[in-house]
Amino acid sequence: MSEALRDQFGRQIEYLRISVTDKCNFRCVYCMPLEGLPWLPKHEVLSYEEIAEVVRQLAPLGLRRLRVTGGEPTIRPHLERLISMLRDVPGIEDIALSTNGVRLPEMAVSLRSAGLDRVNMSADSLRKDRIEAIARRRLDFDPVASAAAAQAAELGPIKINMVVMRGINDDEIEDFARLTVAHPWHVRFIELMPVGGMRDLTWDHVVPSREVLDRVAQLGALAPDEGPARGNGPASYYRLSGALGTVGVITPMTHSYCASCNRVRLTADGRLRTCLYGDHEVNLRDALRAGHPLEPLFVRALAEKPKEHRLLQLHVGGLRALSQVGG
Ligand code: SAM
Ligand code: SF4
Numbered sequence: 001m002s003e004a005l006r007d008q009f010g011r012q013i014e015y016l017r018i019s020v021t022d023k024c025n026f027r028c029v030y031c032m033p034l035e036g037l038p039w040l041p042k043h044e045v046l047s048y049e050e051i052a053e054v055v056r057q058l059a060p061l062g063l064r065r066l067r068v069t070g071g072e073p074t075i076r077p078h079l080e081r082l083i084s085m086l087r088d089v090p091g092i093e094d095i096a097l098s099t100n101g102v103r104l105p106e107m108a109v110s111l112r113s114a115g116l117d118r119v120n121m122s123a124d125s126l127r128k129d130r131i132e133a134i135a136r137r138r139l140d141f142d143p144v145a146s147a148a149a150a151q152a153a154e155l156g157p158i159k160i161n162m163v164v165m166r167g168i169n170d171d172e173i174e175d176f177a178r179l180t181v182a183h184p185w186h187v188r189f190i191e192l193m194p195v196g197g198m199r200d201l202t203w204d205h206v207v208p209s210r211e212v213l214d215r216v217a218q219l220g221a222l223a224p225d226e227g228p229a230r231g232n233g234p235a236s237y238y239r240l241s242g243a244l245g246t247v248g249v250i251t252p253m254t255h256s257y258c259a260s261c262n263r264v265r266l267t268a269d270g271r272l273r274t275c276l277y278g279d280h281e282v283n284l285r286d287a288l289r290a291g292h293p294l295e296p297l298f299v300r301a302l303a304e305k306p307k308e309h310r311l312l313q314l315h316v317g318g319l320r321a322l323s324q325v326g327g
Pocket of ligand 2: 024032122
């Protein structure tokens, strides 16, 4: 494998998260202010051709896995077109999508046909009134039906991400864990992070993953598990005895997983970010539009990839929302 995508700490970068839009059809309380954000003007957003070109230039350097995200990627028109362009890039082994899931029933089959491998879906509640209160949108959305649609379209292993918030949805931890008994789904409980746009949430809303696991263990014997075969992100997995799926925890607030970080991010406006939480970004778009090769910029970005983020020392606010940086 090429050394070009190895950073100064020896981490081989093989995973790129691609934000295709900064916009969203939800306004999740932990992610986006109700009034929205200062959206990027259209001409600043990379075209599908430009995104595919970035991937084409990174693939020979060792890039293997892609995740298409946002904002909400399914609201960008003709997303299938981008997926099939990415599928055609030699060397790319895995293409995943992160979505709030609301459009999966109508889009899952066409996304699969275009070459998408799998889906991560966000779901913070299974109750209609609460889904609407957290997303701050009137919605006809059943997360279980959306996950089932993705599974029927063979977009597995299906991962369902729940951001746990004390006093808001933490009483549904057990209901989410029970989903994994009957379905081959992987429910991951995410610790709430203090990023931008979280005006009504404080550190008191953070539920440590240790507490989540203790509560899941009340449902039955819980053993460590390797988790879903594909992907090697920051989650640790467990399985309830006899369950078809697993539960996982993602612990940005109580643990640092930076030492094994193998990912970089491409923002919707064509900046390569080497750490979700820092301000390290390199503008690829101008070089791309000027027809210059991107490799020197990749190398520079990786040289600047920080050893670890400083999230554990930060307080609420101050950082950009995950929707803006391709969370
Ligand atoms: N719109 C898609 C979705 O919701 O899955 C993709 C983009 S969203 C920014 C990616 C992930 O970031 C989601 O799983 C969401 O729950 C998570 N996220 C956003 N803000 C967060 C926060 N403050 N703390 C923890 N997770 C957060
Ligand atoms: Fe939109 Fe995803 Fe952010 Fe919710 S978490 S507001 S669905 S980008």
